Amino acid sequence: MNDKQLAELRELLDAKLAEIDENVSSMAVESRELAEDQGDEAGFLSEDGSSLAEAERLDVFSGNLTQMRSRIINALERMEDGSYGKCMRCGKDIPIDRLRAIPYAEYDVTCQEIIDREQAVRAGTA
Numbered sequence: 001m002n003d004k005q006l007a008e009l010r011e012l013l014d015a016k017l018a019e020i021d022e023n024v025s026s027m028a029v030e031s032r033e034l035a036e037d038q039g040d041e042a043g044f045l046s047e048d049g050s051s052l053a054e055a056e057r058l059d060v061f062s063g064n065l066t067q068m069r070s071r072i073i074n075a076l077e078r079m080e081d082g083s084y085g086k087c088m089r090c091g092k093d094i095p096i097d098r099l100r101a102i103p104y105a106e107y108d109v110t111c112q113e114i115i116d117r118e119q120a121v122r123a124g125t126a
Contacts, residue, residue: 001085009085010076013076014076016068021069024066027058031058034055068104071106074106087106089107090110095108095109
Protein backbone atom coordinates (compact mmCIF):
# COMPACT_ATOMS: atom_id res chain seq x y z
CA MET A 1 0.00 0.00 0.00
CA ASN A 2 1.42 3.35 -0.97
CA ASP A 3 1.36 6.61 1.00
CA LYS A 4 -1.48 8.06 -1.08
CA GLN A 5 -3.70 5.03 -0.39
CA LEU A 6 -2.82 5.14 3.29
CA ALA A 7 -3.74 8.84 3.46
CA GLU A 8 -7.04 8.11 1.69
CA LEU A 9 -7.86 5.37 4.19
CA ARG A 10 -6.88 7.58 7.14
CA GLU A 11 -9.34 10.21 5.86
CA LEU A 12 -12.07 7.55 5.66
CA LEU A 13 -11.35 6.43 9.22
CA ASP A 14 -11.28 10.01 10.51
CA ALA A 15 -14.59 10.75 8.78
CA LYS A 16 -16.22 7.62 10.21
CA LEU A 17 -14.92 8.49 13.68
CA ALA A 18 -16.38 12.00 13.42
CA GLU A 19 -19.71 10.56 12.26
CA ILE A 20 -19.81 8.13 15.18
CA ASP A 21 -18.98 10.87 17.67
CA GLU A 22 -21.78 12.99 16.23
CA ASN A 23 -24.23 10.07 16.48
CA VAL A 24 -23.20 9.37 20.06
CA SER A 25 -23.80 13.02 20.98
CA SER A 26 -27.22 12.97 19.31
CA MET A 27 -28.14 9.76 21.08
CA ALA A 28 -27.11 11.21 24.44
CA VAL A 29 -29.48 14.12 23.86
CA GLU A 30 -32.23 11.74 22.74
CA SER A 31 -31.71 9.56 25.81
CA ARG A 32 -31.91 12.58 28.13
CA GLU A 33 -35.09 13.76 26.41
CA LEU A 34 -36.61 10.29 26.69
CA ALA A 35 -35.75 10.13 30.39
CA GLU A 36 -37.27 13.59 30.91
CA ASP A 37 -40.43 12.58 29.04
CA GLN A 38 -40.76 9.48 31.20
CA GLY A 39 -40.40 11.60 34.33
CA ASP A 40 -43.04 14.02 33.08
CA GLU A 41 -45.55 11.27 32.42
CA ALA A 42 -45.93 9.25 35.61
CA GLY A 43 -46.95 5.69 34.88
CA PHE A 44 -46.11 6.06 31.19
CA LEU A 45 -43.90 2.99 31.13
CA SER A 46 -46.52 0.78 32.69
CA GLU A 47 -49.13 1.88 30.18
CA ASP A 48 -47.07 2.04 27.03
CA GLY A 49 -43.92 0.01 26.42
CA SER A 50 -42.87 2.19 23.49
CA SER A 51 -40.56 4.35 25.58
CA LEU A 52 -38.93 1.25 27.03
CA ALA A 53 -38.45 -0.15 23.54
CA GLU A 54 -36.96 3.16 22.45
CA ALA A 55 -34.57 3.17 25.41
CA GLU A 56 -33.49 -0.38 24.56
CA ARG A 57 -32.97 0.59 20.92
CA LEU A 58 -30.80 3.52 21.96
CA ASP A 59 -28.81 1.27 24.29
CA VAL A 60 -28.15 -1.34 21.58
CA PHE A 61 -27.29 1.30 19.01
CA SER A 62 -24.96 3.02 21.48
CA GLY A 63 -23.19 -0.28 22.14
CA ASN A 64 -22.76 -0.86 18.42
CA LEU A 65 -21.33 2.63 17.97
CA THR A 66 -18.93 2.12 20.87
CA GLN A 67 -17.71 -1.13 19.35
CA MET A 68 -17.30 0.50 15.92
CA ARG A 69 -15.45 3.45 17.46
CA SER A 70 -13.06 1.04 19.16
CA ARG A 71 -12.37 -0.77 15.87
CA ILE A 72 -11.65 2.55 14.15
CA ILE A 73 -9.30 3.67 16.93
CA ASN A 74 -7.52 0.30 16.68
CA ALA A 75 -7.16 0.75 12.91
CA LEU A 76 -5.65 4.21 13.40
CA GLU A 77 -3.24 2.74 15.96
CA ARG A 78 -2.26 0.01 13.48
CA MET A 79 -1.54 2.76 10.96
CA GLU A 80 0.85 4.30 13.46
CA ASP A 81 2.67 1.06 14.24
CA GLY A 82 2.82 -0.08 10.60
CA SER A 83 0.59 -3.15 10.93
CA TYR A 84 -2.45 -1.60 9.23
CA GLY A 85 -3.59 -3.42 6.11
CA LYS A 86 -2.24 -6.78 7.27
CA CYS A 87 -4.60 -9.56 8.30
CA MET A 88 -4.37 -10.03 12.05
CA ARG A 89 -4.89 -13.79 11.62
CA CYS A 90 -2.66 -14.83 8.72
CA GLY A 91 -0.50 -11.73 8.17
CA LYS A 92 -1.34 -11.39 4.47
CA ASP A 93 -2.16 -8.02 2.94
CA ILE A 94 -5.81 -7.06 3.08
CA PRO A 95 -6.85 -5.99 -0.44
CA ILE A 96 -7.17 -2.22 -0.87
CA ASP A 97 -10.75 -2.57 -2.16
CA ARG A 98 -11.74 -4.29 1.10
CA LEU A 99 -10.07 -1.54 3.11
CA ARG A 100 -11.86 1.13 1.09
CA ALA A 101 -15.18 -0.58 1.85
CA ILE A 102 -14.32 -1.39 5.48
CA PRO A 103 -11.33 0.76 6.45
CA TYR A 104 -11.26 -0.73 9.95
CA ALA A 105 -11.08 -4.32 8.62
CA GLU A 106 -8.81 -6.50 10.74
CA TYR A 107 -8.88 -9.62 8.57
CA ASP A 108 -8.82 -10.55 4.91
CA VAL A 109 -12.01 -12.07 3.50
CA THR A 110 -10.89 -15.68 3.86
CA CYS A 111 -9.93 -15.31 7.52
CA GLN A 112 -13.05 -13.24 8.27
CA GLU A 113 -15.21 -16.05 6.84
CA ILE A 114 -13.39 -18.60 9.03
CA ILE A 115 -13.86 -16.42 12.10
CA ASP A 116 -17.54 -15.87 11.30
CA ARG A 117 -18.10 -19.63 10.92
CA GLU A 118 -16.31 -20.35 14.21
CA GLN A 119 -18.44 -17.75 16.00
CA ALA A 120 -21.60 -19.20 14.48
CA VAL A 121 -20.66 -22.68 15.70
CA ARG A 122 -19.96 -21.35 19.20
CA ALA A 123 -23.29 -19.51 19.17
CA GLY A 124 -25.06 -22.64 17.95
CA THR A 125 -26.38 -21.02 14.79
CA ALA A 126 -24.39 -23.07 12.29
